[in-house]
Amino acid sequence: MIRPILEEKSLKVALFQFMFPFSLHADCQEEMKQQLEKDGFIPFALGNLELETAFYGEGYKVSHLNLERYYLPFTNSVIFPHKLTEDVFQRYSKRLEFDCELHMNGDAYTIRIHSLDVWLCPFDLGFINIRVELPCEELNYSQALEIVNRFRVLQNMKDENEQLRIVKDQKDYDEVEDFIFEMLVPGILTFLDKSNLQDSYFEKLPYFEDERMYVLGMVSFTDGCEISPVDLYRGSRADGLDQQGNPYTSSSNMDYIQRYVGAHTYDRWGPDTLYVMEETSFVCLTNQSAEITTAIGNHIYGAYYYGVLINLFNRIVLLKLSNRYSHVQLDQNQDEIDDLIRSITIFSARYYFLEVASQPQGKEIFLQLRNHMGIDGLFAEVKKTLADLYKYQENFTAKRSNYLLMILTIYTVISGIYGMNQVIEDLKGPIDWSKMKEYSVFEYIAMGVTFSGMTIALALGITTLRRLIKEIRKRR
Template identity: 55%
Template structure:
């Protein structure tokens, strides 16, 4: 069996977007938007064409016109909402151009935080994106992979993570999450939903999957260097170095690597450019010249970035809905069942579309991302859950209505005929309560039935109005 051979290569460009999904406290988005503005963030809008070169560094540019044309109209409404009140993915961005340093046991080099995005999304979700460039004057492919592997880990997980240091303006951080929440998004922590922390022992902040960020990256090799299958596999798996500081690859079988790349790579522009999708990374590996490399980077910052975000959004919402279903007690949580049905229906109608992209190559990459995220199977499970909830609610409502109708029918007949005939005359005009002392046992029963019948009617009317009011409030939110 052939083993993969690792050949070290120099890079012309190393560009990354690290994405951290998080859960927000309920009804906090207005306050969080104000906080982001106070921290120097600007609401992103396609109308603001002056922002096309603001967040990406030289010489990169994202055409707002091309982005609008790239997606279908109903997708644009979700991705680029026209107003803050419109439902969708609201992006707030801040240009930083912050020069920082990465230091580990064997490495010490600079990187630039070009900008940071914060997305506020429906279903109380959000994303933080950190956009980073490594100046490639003397950076190897392994250096870039090792940096990526360490930076995506928010909380140290092993000795190599603990040896990494992140230096910004003469301040050193041991953990990436400290650097993230103290330097890049300092006002974010009070708005993070910490309910998930109740079942953890060591986490300081809530994570949806684990303590690592999703990676979108572009690796551009120098001088038309040949790209091997081992290079593509290492880029997708973010394989840096082992504990002996030697280039590392997380497979010893070329047969496995061949099968992996057959399934995960998009080779429309081979042999010079490959896109590889994985459940934790989406990378472009190329050896094209500077002009084409710049175009590829523009796509990764623009159209493909949003394709990735849509799929991440879909996956996390579907996971949240599945988790909510697992926590619902069908016999007691009728309000939660109705809320879950409403959430699934809203997601299906407004945010989950089979057709999203208008261009063929973009459609193929989008479908590949969706497939590797497992969104198709997750969506099928959620739709099955919706059918089960509707069936359960229909049976529960029918059973409850039958019981209520039976009780009310018996109650109406007994109290209407028996009660009205016994005590109705004493309840006319000014009531003489002293007559109650002379009632027989049956007249006392009739009186109680009459008064309780009136009380039940008032209670049913009040609860109906209250439920209607709650429904209106839920629709507004």
């Protein structure tokens, strides 16, 4: 078995974005938007060209015109809406431009945080995106990956000597989640939905998969530096340093690394620019000139960022729908079943994009991302869930209709033939209740059937009216 050879490499640029999904309380978006604007966040609008250079650091620019052309019109209507409503992606951004210190392994590293995005999305889903730049004059490739590996972990679950501490304005944060929700976005913690954590012992936030943030990044090596399969593998897995401070890789088998890289790499611009992607990361490695590196960085902040966001949204919503299906009480909660059917149908029709990009490379990268996130498989399971729900609903409706028809038939026969002939005359005009003292047993039965039938009919009418009003409200 051939073991991988680990070499230290110098860097020119290291840009990373850390994306954290969270679940929101229902119907809280308007209040949350007010809080975000109070905290200094700006609603993002594609038509506002002043924002092209506002959030990405010195020298980087995201062309809004090119961004709109990159995606297809039906995708643009969702991710670049003219009006911020709950059925579209709503982006709020804040420029930060400050440095903080990361303490780990006995060393301190300075990083620059450029800006922050908070996304409010359909299905009560949100995202936080943090843009970070690492000082390449102070770091090598292994150290940069180690910073990424530590910073992406929201809760410290490792040994004490493997934990990360963040220092900003002489205040220490022992966990990344504390730094995010106390320093970066202190106003949104109350809006997070933690209802799914009742059965958890250690989780404190509503993670969908684990405690790690998704990483979207670009690393530029010095000009002409060869990019090896080991570099790609380590970049994808964020393999930085071992406990002794030496370069680390999570695989000792070079054959495995070759197979992994072959399956996860997009090499249209290889061997000088390569993209490697998997379920939790999307990283570009390049050794091109500064001008080309800047252009790649613009794409990472622009078109590729939105492509990753769409795929993450699709994956998490599908996981969320699957989780809801597993908790539905089929025999007890018909309203929840109806709501789940409606949610799956809306997602399939409006948000599940088979193609999003207009350019060939965009289509290829988007499809490869979706493949590595397993979105098509999740969607197939959800579609099967929808078929099962429709079948159950059809059987339930047929059974309920049969029961209702049987009850109404009984009431019709008894009250129409028996009741009408015995007590109907006494119920005309002013009712003389004293006559009921002389009723026989059969007349009492007839009167009881008549009044109970009227009560049931009134109850059915009220129930139907309530369901109709609820349906109208949900459609709005």
